[in-house]
Amino acid sequence: MHTPVTAAQGMAIGAFDLSKAFGSRKVLRGISLEIAAGDFVSIVGKSGCGKSTLLRLLIGLEPASSGRIEGVERSAARLVFQEPRLLPWANVARNVAVGLGADARTPEMARSVTAALRDVGLEARGGDWPAMLSGGQRQRVALARALVGHPRLLALDEPLGALDALTRIEMQRLLEGVWRTQGFTAVLVTHDVAEAIALSNRLLVIDHGIIALDLPIELPRPRRRGDPAFAALEGLVLDHLLSS
Amino acid sequence: MSGAARRWAIWIGPLVLLVLWQGASSFGAIPARILPAPIAVLQAGLRLTLSGSLPHDIAVSSARALVGLVIGGSVGFALGLLTGVSRLAQALLDPSLQMIRNIPHLALLPLVIIWFGVEESARIFLVALGVFFPIYLNTYHGIRTVDPQLIEMGRVYGMSRWDLFGKIILPGALASIFVGLRFALGIMWLTLIVAETLAASSGIGHMAIQAREFVQTDVVMLSIVIYALLGKLADSATRLLEEHWLAWSPAYAKGG
Missing domain, CATH: 3.40.50.300 (P-loop containing nucleotide triphosphate hydrolases)
Structure with a gap:
């Protein structure tokens, strides 16, 4: 962590x-x-x-x-839904970056995304499509998306x-x-x-x-x-x- | 059966058919006036390629198809986006467009000839009109069926309207837009064949009509083959685009 x-x-x-x-x-x-x-x-x-x-x-x-x-x-509050609600056309890392309110363009943002993925145990899956993950893994990505902005x-x-x-x-x-x-x-x-x-x-x-x-x-x-x-x-x- | 074997296997059927056709022609079972042998068609193609008229006709036809597609497609796409995102635009435009959609666009051919004469603009207008509707309808439908839960997620996560559109609505509608494009490509060639056959002084359709005057069945057959190849080419190009843009979807991923 x-x-x-x-x-x-x-x-x-x-x-x-x-x-x-x-x-x-x-x-x-x-x-x-x-x-x-x-x-x-x-x-x-x-x-x-x-x-x-x-x-x-x-x-x-x-x-x-x-x-x-x-x-x-509002800006420091995040919501996790019942469904993962990941963007199917964005890879896992870009889905997590949604929680930063922007694409992870700066190295600092990319580091935050990696850290959030590590927190939910999916650091190796950043490049995968959501369709390649199990239901539990998708919900973890949704959690990482909520956590990445340090709510x-x-x-x-x-x-x-x-x-x-x-x-x-x-x-x-x-x-x-x-x-x-x-x-x-x-x-x-x-x-x-x-x-x-x-x-x-x-x-x-x-x-x-x-x-x-x-x-x-x-x-x-x-x-x-x-x-x-x-x-x-x-x-x-x-x-x-x-x-x- | 392995993937490589299956790729080869799909050629067996057409090859057998070609060999039978060639055999039947060579032994005089099919008169050349009715159906020329495959080799005769090939020879006609070679002859017209060397004379330069075939490449010219293909270029003219392709240019017409492309210009019509770009004009009709971009207008259809733009109006589909507009009615998709705006309730007001939907209420103002969609009922009228749905009404016009029921007119077969080829029925307008005589009217189009009166308006534009047998000029280039008449053929391009018809192609544009033909491709407009499938692209309009599928863009509109694609946008309207984007998962509302994803849109709510975007709102909750503070996306701007522009981000909502660019990151959720447009990508969500893309698969449907591609369906529209593939329909449009079919209509594009069909329209062009009719327009070129009835009123043109160049292009594949014109080539076929001229050949009919001189009963050059091989050239008529060649023009049919060329149309088929152009259609197949356009479809394959769309497939490649789909594989690239919809790679995230298990339904479109390569080999899937």
Whole structure:
């Protein structure tokens, strides 16, 4: 892993009384939330509960119907989508360079691209077409594209949802590793409770547009899924999700 | 079967056919008036090449085809881009163009002759009109079907409008634009054959019509072969371009 640069300090963000409606349908109803710099927060909830909408509002992709957001600097925030969304006609290195907002023309930019690819374990694949990679590798390239600009806020919208179980665990380890070395603030939307518990310091359950549960997760890292404390937390959150 | 063996194997069929044809002609089974022997066609080609008239006719026909393609293709491409990226342009232009598209462009031939006479401009106009529609339609369609998720990604990652166009929209539409180009090339030769056959004083089509007057079946046959070769050449050139520009796609990669 390359050494974190000073710019990659986490971003502290806050949302105050945030609401969002699509037509007459209220997706979020007055959410207030503060996230500390460098924290790792997971947002879980049933399909259609508004968790992805909250993430998109937080990073300024969509305007809120009411309420305000503080501390978010758009240019230092990056989003990883559920799908890799790589440009099929650009090789891996040029796809990563998209995260720099320009082609990697200067040697410094090319070095950043190489470093980001090394962070996700794909330094040898810079010249390949995305079509030559596996699904997990493509999502790693998408992660490198998000990391290459040294974001201070990384928003992840179910980034591992489409991967098989083993690849998903590998990617979770990778994600935890880069978060710990680079110190950005991470906000992960996921439907996988175990994933949220494995990765985050804090877990939010969104239900019917409000925060139904705000749970600190203080298990020591690295976390093991078989661990009784892990299983107890997972049971607690699942009960909450299923009873609501 | 290995790749090399298959490359040779595809020649077997045409070769057998040529040998049978030559044999049937030599033994008098096919009269030369109906169908000249392959060797006779070859000799006619050699004779006209040495006299300089064949290279001249090929050059004239190719130039007409190319000029018409460039004019009709660039107008079609430009309008396709415009209607592809702008809803307003789409609303203003596309319905009319779709309506005109239903007129077979060769039906305009008498009108075109009235407008332009039997001049060079008439033939170029017809070719341009013929290639316009496939290139327009496929450019427009290609741009409209670019993956919206990629466009959203570009926006989220702060791409300018120009970058969005150059890095996502245009490359995303390229495969479709090539489909349009290949259709256009077919229409280009077809239009030229009709235009040259009906009204021209030079070119391959003119050569064929003149030969018909003197019942030179070998020269008529030669002109057909030349048209086929020119068409094949244009198609192969497009294939090479596709292999180069669409190398990223498993569907177009070399050997795929």
